Amino acid sequence: MANLGPGRPRLEQRRRQGTTPRAEILDAAAELFTTKGYANTSTRAVADAVGIRQASLYHHFAAKDDILDALLAETVAGPVELAQRMRPEPDAAVAKLYALALADVRQLRTARWNLGALYLLPELRTERFAAFRRRRDELREHYELLAAESAAAAEQSDDAKILPFRMVETVIGIRSDEGAAPADTERLIPDAIVRIVGHGAEIARVRIAAEELLTRLGEVGTEPA
Amino acid sequence: MANLGPGRPRLEQRRRQGTTPRAEILDAAAELFTTKGYANTSTRAVADAVGIRQASLYHHFAAKDDILDALLAETVAGPVELAQRMRPEPDAAVAKLYALALADVRQLRTARWNLGALYLLPELRTERFAAFRRRRDELREHYELLAAESAAAAEQSDDAKILPFRMVETVIGIRSDEGAAPADTERLIPDAIVRIVGHGAEIARVRIAAEELLTRLGEVGTEPA
Numbered sequence: 001m002a003n004l005g006p007g008r009p010r011l012e013q014r015r016r017q018g019t020t021p022r023a024e025i026l027d028a029a030a031e032l033f034t035t036k037g038y039a040n041t042s043t044r045a046v047a048d049a050v051g052i053r054q055a056s057l058y059h060h061f062a063a064k065d066d067i068l069d070a071l072l073a074e075t076v077a078g079p080v081e082l083a084q085r086m087r088p089e090p091d092a093a094v095a096k097l098y099a100l101a102l103a104d105v106r107q108l109r110t111a112r113w114n115l116g117a118l119y120l121l122p123e124l125r126t127e128r129f130a131a132f133r134r135r136r137d138e139l140r141e142h143y144e145l146l147a148a149e150s151a152a153a154a155e156q157s158d159d160a161k162i163l164p165f166r167m168v169e170t171v172i173g174i175r176s177d178e179g180a181a182p183a184d185t186e187r188l189i190p191d192a193i194v195r196i197v198g199h200g201a202e203i204a205r206v207r208i209a210a211e212e213l214l215t216r217l218g219e220v221g222t223e224p225a
Numbered sequence: 226m227a228n229l230g231p232g233r234p235r236l237e238q239r240r241r242q243g244t245t246p247r248a249e250i251l252d253a254a255a256e257l258f259t260t261k262g263y264a265n266t267s268t269r270a271v272a273d274a275v276g277i278r279q280a281s282l283y284h285h286f287a288a289k290d291d292i293l294d295a296l297l298a299e300t301v302a303g304p305v306e307l308a309q310r311m312r313p314e315p316d317a318a319v320a321k322l323y324a325l326a327l328a329d330v331r332q333l334r335t336a337r338w339n340l341g342a343l344y345l346l347p348e349l350r351t352e353r354f355a356a357f358r359r360r361r362d363e364l365r366e367h368y369e370l371l372a373a374e375s376a377a378a379a380e381q382s383d384d385a386k387i388l389p390f391r392m393v394e395t396v397i398g399i400r401s402d403e404g405a406a407p408a409d410t411e412r413l414i415p416d417a418i419v420r421i422v423g424h425g426a427e428i429a430r431v432r433i434a435a436e437e438l439l440t441r442l443g444e445v446g447t448e449p450a
Contacts (some may be wrong), residue, residue: 037347039264117345120401122262133402160413166395167417173391176345177358188385192392195420 016050022060024050026074029067030113038068038121065128068118072132075115076139079104082219083142091213093149094199098210100146101168101190103219108171109181116172140165147197154198164193241275247285249275251299254292255338263293263346290353293343297357300340301364304329307444308367316438318374319424323435325371326393326415328444333396334406341397365390372422379423389418 016024028049032041043064047057061067082103086096108116118124124133143165148158167189174181190210194203241249253274257266268289272282286292307328311321333341343349349358368390373383392414399406415435419428 035347037264039262040347119398120342120345122260122265125401159409160417162399163392163395163413163417166398167388167392169398170388170391170395173344173394174387176350184384188388192385192388192417192421195423195425196417198420198425200420200423200425 021050021052021056025052025057025060025067026071027112030071030115033068033071034113034115034117038064038118038123043067065123068123069129069132071115072118072124072129073135075108075111076132076136078107080135080139080142082217083139083146085217086213089213089216091209092206093146093153094194094197094202094206095209095213097143097146097150097164097197098190098194098206099213099219100142101164101193102186102210103214104168105171105186105189108168109175109183109185114172114175116169117176119169119172143168147193150194150197150199156198160196163196167193167196246275246277246281250277250282250285250292251296252337255296255340258293258296259338259340259342263289263343263348268292290348293348294354294357296340297343297349297354298360300333300336301357301361303332305360305364305367307442308364308371310442311438314438314441316434317431318371318378319419319422319427319431320434320438322368322371322375322389322422323415323419323431324438324444325367326389326418327411327435328439329393330396330411330414333393334400334408334410339397339400341394342401344394344397368393372418375422375424381423385421388421392418392421 016027018024018027025046029041029046032045032049036045041064043057043061044054046064046067047054050057061070079100083100086099089096091099108114119136123129144161147161147164151158151161171181171185171189174185187207190207191203194200194206199206241252243249243252250271254266254271257270257274261270266289268282268286269279271289271292272279275282286295304325308325311325314321316324333339344361348354369386372386372389376383376386396406396410396414399410412432415432416428419425419431424431
């Protein structure tokens with residue numbers, strides 16, 4: 001345990017992701033928060049993992065909760081933006097719902113660290129994270145609107161409209177329990193959502209329409225899972 | 226902030242649940258773990274919340290992780306036992322799946338504290354909690370067997386068999402985000418599971434069969450949600 005000072009060699013440096021100090025801090029914090037726990041991780045431990053002085057870390061983030069806030073924001077920014085870009089498109093609601101779920105499962109599944117596991121932290125219910133909660137609520141509303149519209153198109157009650165958003169987030173628990181979520185969750189979860197909103201008979205067609213929509217919007221093409 | 230010693234009046238005593246000291250410790254710990262966080266809670270804080278000396282707490286639990294282990298065990302013991310008692314019953318797999326999901330959603334939804342929120346703690350991936358993880362895997366296997374059998378009966382591929390267990394646990398995130406999960410999740414979630422395993426056309430019949438099965442097994446009757 002010698003050589004623990006801030007000036008020690010940056011042993012972890014090579015595997016840190018990100019080309020800026022800020023990105024390296026976020027990557028190290030994401031690893032520590034998801035593997036050691038948020039409360040168990042000090043800003044000093046984050047600085048040590050990056051190989052910088054704590055004072056340098058404070059230049060980028062004034063406090064540990066600012067790092068958490070930045071990490072959480074990343075998990076919803078992409079899907080919220082995608083939902084907004086889908087809005088004016090002429091596709092059926094169920095195709096948009098499938099496309100949103102597919103893209104969201106993919107980012108939750110393939111992100112380097114399983115940050116969604118932090119959603120259940122009691123800290124997130126404090127005022128400090130009100131802005132993040134609003135942003136996540138915004139994403140949830142996009143899901144609920146598309147789910148309600150899909151159910152209506154299938155002449156079904158919309159009372160299950162809260163479930164697709166929750167269904168997508170099950171990928172977080174799968175990753176946490178099994179170390180990784182299998183690639184086929186990118187198909188299984190959106191397929192299950194289509195059944196829940198009453199379009200079980202048209203899954204194959206909905207999937208093709210969703211993939212076409214994602215391609216049109218410039219999202220990375222979907223490979224067969 | 227005077228009078229903080231172990232001998233101070235037991236202010237929280239009246240609202241503590243449980244008639245034994247052990248049950249009071251578990252209730253206080255469940256509150257603190259779910260509202261302040263596991264890492265943020267000391268055994269001293271638990272003893273203080275019960276109004277006992279820390280030495281008395283150690284008489285019941287040697288360490289904080291023993292308290293967590295006992296609390297987690299409670300969340301899976303009931304459903305595992307129910308799944309075992311269902312096994313010899315003559316009902317269709319999909320009715321058993323509905324009944325298990327309904328009973329499980331109900332206990333997760335109505336338990337005094339949202340203990341499922343602790344499933345994502347990094348601490349749970351350590352050797353200390355291997356026995357709990359095995360027990361929860363056992364529950365998961367019951368769900369997967371019933372889901373696979375239900376899908377086969379609907380002449381559908383069983384590749385979504387991992388989802389019903391995950392779908393049930395979405396009630397944990399709903400509670401965490403909204404403070405409480407609405408009563409109708411006891412119908413919505415099992416209904417969604419029936420659709421996922423390919424029995425969407427028979428939901429009403431499956432629900433009646435499941436309620437009849439639960440009554441036969443002596444589970445508390447299901448009120449309309």
